[in-house]
Amino acid sequence: MAGLKEFILSRAQGDTVPFQAQSEAAREFGITLGMVEEAILELGLLPLRYQRNREAISVTQQLTLFRSSVAVIGCGGLGGYIIEELARLGVGRILAIDPDVFEERNLNRQILSTVSLLGKPKVYAAFERVGEINPAVTVTMFRHSLTKENGHDMLKGTNLVIDALDTIPARLQLADVCHTMAIPLIHGSIGGWYGQLAIQMPGEETVKKIFSLYQFEQGIEKDSGNPAFTAAVIASLQVAEACRILLNKDRVLRGKMLSVNLMDMDFTEIQL
């Protein structure tokens, strides 16, 4: 686009570009903040908001994250933290899927839930929250459950899927859809002080291995509940793994499950 790069270069502060300049460019050229962000990164510059990512994530890697699309299935305890972190990380497209509305019992752990949002759809809260954190990120929302029937349409064009569901049958359906579509899946689940994390890469059936013996919808969380810290820890580990996969780093958890025990502060990798 004629003039955009010159405009960005003229507003750069060293090798960063402040949000105000990004917004001015979007208005001046009639384009989205996301399009400006991509142009900034293509110039080898960094939107100022990512300055503190820099030692961990290079400008080139930041561009890769911006061009990535990640689906988050479930916008509750795990999903809320995951969406928050993906938006701050700078993943360019987030697909948020959840059929539910916020209930009072969600307030103990679901970061997107507030008293004023009780009764409101969780995906709307995700959309609004990302807009406040990082409006260069595009959020697409589906207020539906993902099933074998609709999953292929919902996940089309997605680079990576993160499991933030709350029942085992729903997880097995999601894993099956990801397996069929050859999309990497990051499984996470929690119960009380405990959580687990696993990666299912294309061609693998990791989630089925984990739950193959179990015939019920819910697990120990039915009685133990889920405190906020367990959701936050497992969600953060899932996002770290998402970042690793999107940036094509070594698959340290491939074929393994990480069992997290916050009661004993014990983290154990198990080969599956």
Place this chain on the structure above:
Amino acid sequence: MNVTVKLFASLRQGRSAEMVIACAIDSTVEVIIGDMGIPLDQVATVLVNDSPVNFGYRLTAGDILSLFPPLAGG
């Protein structure tokens, strides 16, 4: 024969994390779990020597049996 049992997450509550137990030759996973007083519906994943197996799997001396509860919250 002896087998090593490793318990994870909530299955450790009131039990040791790891123990060596003596059992009859060819004991199944289900028998061991029952002998430990763990209801079968509290176990979602069973590994023997790092490979997933079912409750009817017959153990051999020296096996390492790892048990995980169902965690399904999100």
